[in-house]
Amino acid sequence: MIEASYHFPRGFLWGCATASHQVEGNNTNNTWYWWEQQPGKILNGDQSGLACDWWGGRWREDFDRAASGNQNAHRMSIEWSRIQPTPDRWDEDALDYYREMLQGLYERKLTPLITLHHFSEPIWFLENGGWENDQAVDIFAKYVRKVVEAIKEYVNLWVTFNEPNLYVALGYVQGIWPPGKTDLKSAFQVARRLILAHAQAYQIIHSLQPEARVGLAHHFLALQPAVSWSPLDRLATSLLQTTLNEMITNPLKSGKMNLILYQSRIPQAKGTQDFLGLNYYTRSTVAFDLRKADEMFARRFFPENAELSDAGHIANDPLGFAEALRWANSFNLPIIITENGVNDIEDRLRPRYILQHLHQLWRAVNFNFPIKGYFHWSLVDNFEWERGWTQRFGLWALDLKTQQRTRRPSANLYADICRENGITSAMVEKYAPSLFDQLFPA
Numbered sequence: 001m002i003e004a005s006y007h008f009p010r011g012f013l014w015g016c017a018t019a020s021h022q023v024e025g026n027n028t029n030n031t032w033y034w035w036e037q038q039p040g041k042i043l044n045g046d047q048s049g050l051a052c053d054w055w056g057g058r059w060r061e062d063f064d065r066a067a068s069g070n071q072n073a074h075r076m077s078i079e080w081s082r083i084q085p086t087p088d089r090w091d092e093d094a095l096d097y098y099r100e101m102l103q104g105l106y107e108r109k110l111t112p113l114i115t116l117h118h119f120s121e122p123i124w125f126l127e128n129g130g131w132e133n134d135q136a137v138d139i140f141a142k143y144v145r146k147v148v149e150a151i152k153e154y155v156n157l158w159v160t161f162n163e164p165n166l167y168v169a170l171g172y173v174q175g176i177w178p179p180g181k182t183d184l185k186s187a188f189q190v191a192r193r194l195i196l197a198h199a200q201a202y203q204i205i206h207s208l209q210p211e212a213r214v215g216l217a218h219h220f221l222a223l224q225p226a227v228s229w230s231p232l233d234r235l236a237t238s239l240l241q242t243t244l245n246e247m248i249t250n251p252l253k254s255g256k257m258n259l260i261l262y263q264s265r266i267p268q269a270k271g272t273q274d275f276l277g278l279n280y281y282t283r284s285t286v287a288f289d290l291r292k293a294d295e296m297f298a299r300r301f302f303p304e305n306a307e308l309s310d311a312g313h314i315a316n317d318p319l320g321f322a323e324a325l326r327w328a329n330s331f332n333l334p335i336i337i338t339e340n341g342v343n344d345i346e347d348r349l350r351p352r353y354i355l356q357h358l359h360q361l362w363r364a365v366n367f368n369f370p371i372k373g374y375f376h377w378s379l380v381d382n383f384e385w386e387r388g389w390t391q392r393f394g395l396w397a398l399d400l401k402t403q404q405r406t407r408r409p410s411a412n413l414y415a416d417i418c419r420e421n422g423i424t425s426a427m428v429e430k431y432a433p434s435l436f437d438q439l440f441p442a
């Protein structure tokens with residue numbers, strides 16, 4: 001059998017990604033807590049509760065897991081509602097606690113990548129109108145300044161917003177996330193304010209820390225028309241591409257929002273990314289459907305033979321990742337994979353998913369795409385938003401009742417990958433032998 005390997009560049013960042021509301025526990029002052037209290041909003045009536053109990057101190061053992069799994073980086077987020085529990089109060093103890101966590105990362109040689117906004121906000125912010133309020137951008141800017149001043153000695157890499165496109169689509173168009181609106185006009189205005197807030201945050205961070213690297217984490221949903229020659233399927237695909245994938249990202253290149261239904265000049269946004277953060281999970285097939293007006297007339301589905309995650313939300317589609325990487329490369333910026341992973345309670349698919357996606361990543365590196373790191377979603381099972389605890393993305397399984405963590409085989413695979421800084425034929429033979437001929441053809 002062939003013995004070979006695919007190696008990544010020296011200094012490549014290998015880590016996992018997490019988000020405050022999903023792991024900390026006891027977050028009772030934010031919009032997601034408010035949402036969880038309302039019947040019917042979360043599958044099975046699940047609540048985040050203690051989550052992974054990081055606020056109770058279990059970040060220590062989980063950071064140990066990351067470090068002993070040979071990771072050299074970690075992406076986590078700061079919970080705005082803890083830092084600014086009321087509009088006129090900063091919680092210095094909460095900032096101290098984040099500093100302790102960052103010191104914990106430092107001691108374990110894990111380079112931090114810090115997200116400032118990962119879906120959750122203080123309840124008071126929403127009561128003030130949230131992102132529908134014109135003052136939201138300045139309110140957010142004050143929070144950014146406070147956090148950056150407090151933790152910049154530990155942090156060089158910043159993500160301002162996680163997946164603002166999904167935040168807008170699910171919270172303001174489909175209404176299945178807080179604040180639960182279904183108002184297209186308001187959605188575009190909110191998107192515009194998020195872009196402005198990002199641009200202002202970018203300037204604030206650089207003014208406080210000139211050497212900082214600042215970006216956004218973009219969720220890229222790869223898309224292909226159901227029938228490649230059908231003008232209607234192609235139209236629906238392209239409408240979805242320009243709204244979902246490019247509504248936020250294009251203005252950061254051009255300084256303009258230029259959509260069919262909404263145009264606006266945002267010159268201050270142009271050039272406000274030092275790197276492109278890419279979150280990729282799957283690719284959808286798109287057919288034109290008049291009944292799907294709120295989704296740009298796009299009915300999305302997976303091909304019949306697709307290899308699906310639990311409950312079928314993600315198809316294992318590494319070629320979609322290759323497409324996402326080509327898209328990311330068109331920005332001419334360094335690229336960081338800020339999320340990639342699959343929900344898979346039994347770990348039957350995850351080892352293959354990881355290996356096939358990293359193989360595509362390696363190919364892109366070899367086309368000289370400037371890819372600097374990869375953050376797997378996620379380290380330990382955590383609270384999966386409107387799907388509650390039904391989706392398990394962790395390399396480690398979490399028993400919510402006992403807080404016990406159990407290593408999935410993928411945790412060992414990922415530890416081997418991080419140690420080797422690459423994929424070897426021995427790993428494929430051990431963790432996903434069915435892929436051997438595909439990844440290492442004779």
Ligand code: IFM
Pocket residue numbers: 019022163279339377384393
């Ligand atoms: O858990 C989420 C994360 O918060 C944002 N990106 C997708 C992940 C998996 O659904």
